[in-house]
Amino acid sequence: MLTVGVEEEFLLLEPDGAVAPVSGGVLGVTEGDERVKPEYTAYQLETVSGVHTRLDRLHDELAELRWIASNAAERTGALLVAAGAPPFRRGPLEAVTDDPRYRELADRYPSATLAAAGTCGCHVHVGVADRDLAVGVLGRLRPWLAPLLALTANSPYADGADSGYGSIRYEARRQWPTFRAPEVWADAEDYDRAIKALIADGTALDVGGVHLLARLSGRYPTIEIRVADTCLSVTDTVVFAGIVRALVATLIEDVRYARPVDAMSAAEVEDGLAAAARHGLVVRGPQPPGRPPVAIADQLRVLLRKITPALGESGDAVAVHSRLGWLCRHGTGAERQRSLLQSDPRPDAFVNALAEHTAPRPATARALAWAI
Template sequence: MRTVGVEEELLLVDPDTGEPKALSAAVLTRAVHDDPGQEVFQAELFGQMLEVATHPHTGMAELGAEIVRSRKEAARLAGEAGGAVAALATCPLPVTGSLTQQERYRWMAGQFGIGTQDQLVCGCHAHVSVASDEEGVAVLDRMRPWLPVLRALSANSPFWQGRDTGYASFRSRLWARCPSAGPTELFGSAGRYHEQVSRMLASGAVLDKGMVYFDARLSAKYPTVEIRVADVCLRAETTVLVAALARALVETAARDWRAGRPAAGHSVSLLRLAAWHAARFGLNGDLLDPATMRPRPAPEVARALLEHTREALADSGDAALAEEALAALLRRGTGAREQLGMLDRTGSLREVVTECVRRTQG
């Protein structure tokens, strides 16, 4: 069975005011003090962010348990440094990022200018194992039209710089400003994929393979496909749903490839429109149907993803989990909808942040 692991980027905030705090260095110092060999917690672009990575798992129960455990440990470490963690894909309050002083991040700030300041955003990346680069690229080609659905399910960023953006996932709109971000054309082979990456590096617009920010890519570190479209999810159970569906998408695409079924030939222009629909509406509007690229109610498209991956979900033992988690998400709403509801109840974006701190830990 394919393994799956996730990386979550969490926001570090003041527990009383909800304002972001540049505490990542202090948190990482404590993490290394407790466990010198730890690889769970890592620095990110800004000091107000903390990356939390799981180990690869074959079972969703084990993955979910590690996500919850890692979030609680991140909260403990942040608390010792005078802060708290919130699974927010953008900060509702006005914020100026405090750049982490690493050479790579300084290069980004110089290269991308003011656009770098807009990247204080938190995503969730799912790594799903593949047998080879050839299989991985075949998967990338066949997953393309379904990735916006994962974005819609995870949408958790309605606010930016103190304002309601009107988007369910404004993080993804900010991220789209990166020159290498977004959907990709059909590659057709691993050779063509690597040739494209080499040409991008030769352009000088990006520094290394880690800055090739495709919606889904071959990992430069692990034998995995890395799916990068999701916001960090407010609730750990939504992260598990995204991971289960990501693995099922990879397995379904690999089976289609082995059976000789071709990838859908949708243009990058249409895929960008599908990504915009997902960012704008989340699950509260229309998404573009991955088969027809025509508008269709978001809950129907979400259920179509379940149907598309049903055989793979059943074979991995995740069918019931995915059905139940999706039904609960459709009833409750995305993290974006929950945040908007908090603002309606409290009238305060600070209260939104402090409530999200509590929900991050379940």
């Protein structure tokens, strides 16, 4: 059984939707819990789960972490919100967390910092200790990044308006020079050579500043999938983690049996990701001339067929397919955000609704539990 862990990034917002740069105060409340950490801006937090083999236990810890962070935020007058980007107003560069590394990143890449400030992602770590094997998996992840992004799109709003995207976070983070799909590398030595070259030429500050959509973690013996927006609910996060783990398990077998790597070009991968960021699971509106529409929902169905044996082996098939059925009926995080704002357009009502979905009260949590 492959292990799985999750890092979730969150926004700290005022009740009216303005960003609340109070992470220092929130961390003071949670002092002693090393699972709650600062993030790039002072109006963000990150939570880091432990290592799990069972998704129900991952669910319980992530729900606990959201509840801890939410209660601490409320004690500073802020609300904890799981969204891929601030829906109303972003903070200035001065809101970058007072940390030497973050300051150096902001100084070296000011345009990327301005564009992507406050964007929040969900990073899933899957334990793969063999680095050559893990690099083989990275190259094979490329065709599946678009449906993974579409499934987790949760940032439709920016500057108080509908951006037209399901994931405006993806578009904003493209300003970072290494925010792109992994390449197909021969082995770990080839991968390491490429990472060192990015650092040497100034494209990245350090190993942690290589923002590939999937990479080898610089801290843990894991593959780290970083394509997703922070998910609106804990259950969304856990079903995503289950799909990612099953996909990695499936691709490990492809590597071991030397099955060929899908020969998608960089342009094809980028087109798929762009379509996923804009449309989510359903393609809407006119497509660029001369190019067929990228049917992300069809890609997701192919992905599910591919990973169903692995889901069965881990015991996750029923729960994952059940939750995906729920998503088809109720929409991704982006679609649910739009429904919330349409039902009550007042900013304070919208932000409170997002906070409730992020860390629901116990009665609501039971209704949204993992074992549905």
